[in-house]
Amino acid sequence: MQILEEMQSRGHEALTLLHHAPSGLRAALAVHSTVLGPAIAGVRLREQDEDLAIRGALALSESLTLKAALAGLNYGGGACVLMTPECGMDDPHAREALFRALGRQIRPMEARVVLTEDIGVSAGDIAFVAQETRSTLGMHTDTSAVTGYGVYRGMKAAARFALGSESMRGVRVAILGVGAVGRALATHLHREGARLTIADDRPERAEALAEDLDGVTVVSCEQILDAPCDILAPCGYGHSIRSTDVPRLQCRLIAGGEHHPLTRRGEDAVKEAGIVYMPDFAINAAGLIAAATTLDMNQAAERVYQTVGRITAAAEQYGKAPHVVARRMAERRIQLIGSLGGAGTWRSA
Template sequence: MQIFEEIQSRGHEALTLLHHAPSGLKAALAVHSTVLGPAIAGVRLRPLDEENAIRGALALSESLTLKAALAGLNYGGGACVLLMPEAGVEDPHAREALFRALGRKVRALESQVVLTEDIGVTGSDIAFVAQETPATLGVNTDTSAVTGYGVYRGMKAAARYALGSESMRGVRVAILGVGAVGRTLAGHLHREGARLTVADHRLERAQELADDLDGITVVGANELLDVPCDILSPCGYGHSVRSTDVPRLQCRLIAGGEHHPLSRRGEAAVKEAGIMYMPDFAINAAGLIAAATSLTPEQAAERVYATVSRVASVAEQYGKAPHVVARRMAERRIDLIGSLGTGAALQGRSA
């Protein structure tokens, strides 16, 4: 991996490797942009090798820049991907040490970075970080639950344009990945009467959801992309839909909580196939909004609904793909507000 070439091509400001041997801390901290304010960095803890951790941090931080900008937040984008310590984190003291070590390492960067939870990390973990640095958000926010509800509201807004109605009653939705976000999304869709098919790489997790919610169909993770459906909702760890998978899809809309479910090539492929794709940074922002502001989960989700509606409306008006429109909207806000100088980002940070 050519790190400097990767950073330059994506426009990142910094990539920092963090290490603390006693706690087992090994992390890649990427800062994509601080034009609008300090970079909100989602913290992930996953069993990855070093190269994939770095690649993940770079990709996620770019997505966070677009998400914060499109959501109207005065923050930039960052990401912190922790490698799973060899000894694991089952021991509560070991987990505390890991996240307090992270907080202490971030002290020197607290004017540039704000940490919040992401996959594999909880509000309690961020509370440990907060013991060492004030550069945290979302300690008291159940971001996964808020994000799941926001995806549900955003899905309804997108369906109004893709399917002709925002009602989910009788709509066939295939959800790939039923962790915290996917499970929350499934609950809201089930209550409205959607016809759900779910899959997860941990089959028992999908089966547990089916045991809790009547009428759900469970299939293998490798089979879900072949399921006839109206909406495909990726809610996994990223790149769930490869460009070579697109001919298999039998949906009219892709809308889910997953970061980067498609590559740039995949985005082009679904556009060519006539499938509407609402990008992750537009539809999965509710948890970030709630963590960064004083808005309630319901208010944060309604902001997502309004954003998705605006993106879909402009895309329809000008005959452009929603993911292209959303990116241009985010980049335009960065350019316009960034041109006002640093004072713009310091005032009304929770806008």
């Protein structure tokens, strides 16, 4: 991987590798943009090698820039991907040490980076970080629950454009990944009467959810891409849909909580296939909005609903794909607000 070329092509400002041997801290911290303000960096913890951690941080940080901009927040985008220590994370003292070590390493970067939770990281973990640095957000927000509800509301707005109605009753929705966000999304959809097919790379998790929600069909992660459905909702770790998988898809809309379910090539492929794609940075922003503002779950989800509505209205007006419109809207705000100079001195949204 040519790291500098990758950073240049995406417009990144910085990439830092963090290391603290006693705690087992090994992390990649990417700052994509600070044009609108300090970079909100989602912190992820996963078992993966260094190359995957760097790739993940670069991709996620770009998505956070677009998400914050589109949501009207005065923040830029970053990402911090932690590699699971070899000793594991079962010892609570070891977990505390890991996240406090992260906080100490972030302390010199407080003017540029703000950490918040993401996959594998809890509000309690961010509270450990906060013992060492002021640059944290979201400790008192159930980010996954808020994000899941926001995806549900955004999906309804997208369905009005793609399916002709925002009602989910009888709509076939295939959810790939039923962790905290996917489970919350499934619960809201089930309550409205959607017909659900679910899959997870931990099959027992999907089976447990199916036991709680009547009438849910469980398939494998490979099978779900072939499932007849109206909406495919990727809610996994990223790049769940390869460009070569697109001809298999039987959906009319892709809308889920996952960051970067498609590559740029995949986005082109779904556009050619006539599938509407509502991008991650537009539809999964409610958790970030709630963490960065004083808005509650309903208010944050309503902001997502309104944003998706603006995207689809513009897409219909100009005959453009919604994911193209959404990116242009985010980039336009960065350009306009960035031109004022001195961004980042006032964080309220």
